[in-house]
Amino acid sequence: MRRHFVDTWKCETTPHATSHRIRFTEKCANFGNRAPGVIRRYAVTNPNSNLIRWVKPLMRSAKPLLALLVCESLAGQAALAEPPFGAQGPEGEPNREQQWRVPTPDADVSARAVLFRPQGEGPFRLALIAHATTQNVLRRAQMPQPEYRALAAFLVARGFAVLVPERLGHGVTGGKYLEDQGGCDDADYVHAARATADEIALPLEFLRGQSFIRKDGAVIVGHSAGGWGALALASEDPKSISAIIAFAPGRGGHANDFPNHVCAPHTLVASVVEFGKTARVPVSWLVAANDSYFAPDLSRRLADAFRSSGGKADFRVLAPSGSEGHWLAETESGVRIAGSELDRALKLQAPMAAKKR
Numbered sequence: 001m002r003r004h005f006v007d008t009w010k011c012e013t014t015p016h017a018t019s020h021r022i023r024f025t026e027k028c029a030n031f032g033n034r035a036p037g038v039i040r041r042y043a044v045t046n047p048n049s050n051l052i053r054w055v056k057p058l059m060r061s062a063k064p065l066l067a068l069l070v071c072e073s074l075a076g077q078a079a080l081a082e083p084p085f086g087a088q089g090p091e092g093e094p095n096r097e098q099q100w101r102v103p104t105p106d107a108d109v110s111a112r113a114v115l116f117r118p119q120g121e122g123p124f125r126l127a128l129i130a131h132a133t134t135q136n137v138l139r140r141a142q143m144p145q146p147e148y149r150a151l152a153a154f155l156v157a158r159g160f161a162v163l164v165p166e167r168l169g170h171g172v173t174g175g176k177y178l179e180d181q182g183g184c185d186d187a188d189y190v191h192a193a194r195a196t197a198d199e200i201a202l203p204l205e206f207l208r209g210q211s212f213i214r215k216d217g218a219v220i221v222g223h224s225a226g227g228w229g230a231l232a233l234a235s236e237d238p239k240s241i242s243a244i245i246a247f248a249p250g251r252g253g254h255a256n257d258f259p260n261h262v263c264a265p266h267t268l269v270a271s272v273v274e275f276g277k278t279a280r281v282p283v284s285w286l287v288a289a290n291d292s293y294f295a296p297d298l299s300r301r302l303a304d305a306f307r308s309s310g311g312k313a314d315f316r317v318l319a320p321s322g323s324e325g326h327w328l329a330e331t332e333s334g335v336r337i338a339g340s341e342l343d344r345a346l347k348l349q350a351p352m353a354a355k356k357r
Contacts, residue, residue: 082110085206094149095156102165102203109175112145113165113203116152122212124161127219130200130226133170133179143171150332151221154339158346161213165203167196179225181251184263189228189251189271196229204241219346221245223329224253224293231272234279234311244283245345247329247338250302253293260292268298269305276311283313284345286338288325316341 088099095116102113117124131146145166152162169177178199181192200220207213218241222230227249234244252263262268283306287299294302296317303315319337321328328334335342 082108085110087115095153095162100163102163102206104168104173104175104202105178105198106168106175109168109173111165111167111173111199111203112171113163114145114147115161115163115207116156117161117212118156118159122161123214124159124212125217125219126204126207126213127155127160127162127221128200128204128207129162129164130196130220130222130230131164131167131170132224132226133167133196135181137177140170140177141174145171148223148330150335151329154335154342155219155221158343160219161207163203163207165199167199179229181263184252184255187252187264187267189264189268190232190274192225192251193228193232193271193275196225197232200226200229200233216240217242219243219245221247221329222249223247224249224326225251231275231279231283231306231311234275234281234283236281238281241281243345243347244281245342246283246285248287248291248294248299248326249285250294250299253326260295262294262298265298269301272302272306273309276306276309279306279311281312283311284341285313285315286318286328286341287316288318288321288328288334288337290320290323290325291328292324293326314345 083101085101085103088101091098096119098115100113100115101110104111129146129148129151131148134140134143143166146164148164152164155162166173167179168175169179178195179192180195181187181189200222204218204220208215208218216239220230220233220241220243222228222244224247227246228251230244230246231249233241250262250268252265252268255261255263285299285303285306287294287296289296291299300315300317303313306313318325318328318341321334321337322331325334328337
């Protein structure tokens with residue numbers, strides 16, 4: 001029987017009107033047994049809006065075609081209302097935490113991101129953390145904004161500004177999911193990696209244009225699918241990207257939600273060979289001993305395949321982390337476990353002293 005990693009979803013959009021607001025709720029439900037999930041909400045609050053005067057009689061007549069046109073109009077308004085790139089508010093604590101908006105491959109959608117940085121004016125080396133993903137559309141929509149606070153704090157203490165962008169198709173950023181690997185048996189892991197790499201490269205270049213960021217010596221820290229996409233950037237100029245740190249990179253793990261099951265593992269191994277052929281940036285490949293998404297044996301096969309085709313990778317198995325080692329990069333205890341290997345990858349021995357502002 002053919003297995004599919006992607007659920008099939010049925011969506012409908014419903015308007016709700018009051019005298020001062022029109023709200024449109026788009027709900028999607030699959031044909032399985034999971035509960036429906038709210039994916040997007042659009043609202044118009046101007047009581048004098050021509051759109052509100054138009055929608056009210058439309059709702060009474062319930063014309064499906066016109067309802068679709070209204071939703072398209074509102075989606076257009078939402079796109080026009082996208083905030084500009086850059087900082088979205090003041091700095092906070094810890095580590096000068098600040099919300100940003102950064103570019104994506106979709107010119108109509110900017111991505112949410114969180115930026116952390118040391119005290120002082122810089123310029124700082126940049127570390128970009130690329131988050132994990134899932135093929136399940138409902139889980140992606142419900143994902144909280146990625147922050148990796150413990151890992152970011154570790155990097156800030158070593159003099160890095162740290163950007164954690166949310167990619168398209170995830171959380172509140174929304175937009176079209178570009179990293180789809182396809183069906184489980186015929187997964188296209190090379191396409192998925194290159195799509196992720198594109199979404200890493202754009203915010204990376206945008207931050208390099210900021211006065212407090214150095215143009216050279218960037219580090220990409222990728223987790224799971226984020227690490228898989230980072231491997232596709234190993235062909236970049238080592239002066240621009242000095243190192244890639246990949247925590248359990250891969251795609252297709254936990255196939256059909258079963259631990260230690262990977263969609264088409266032979267395809268995953270063959271795919272990583274493509275990235276090794278053009279690789280110039282050194283990779284530190286880290287996996288916890290109790291990772292059930294990409295277990296150490298499979299991870300070692302992947303690293304060996306990457307190296308056999310020309311890539312440079314330092315493969316390390318770390319101590320077990322919590323009940324599921326795949327999430328090591330997201331926890332304070334996991335970052336402590338990885339600390340010496342992170343310092344080795346960064347070629348640093350001790351945190352830099354923070355400068356007073």
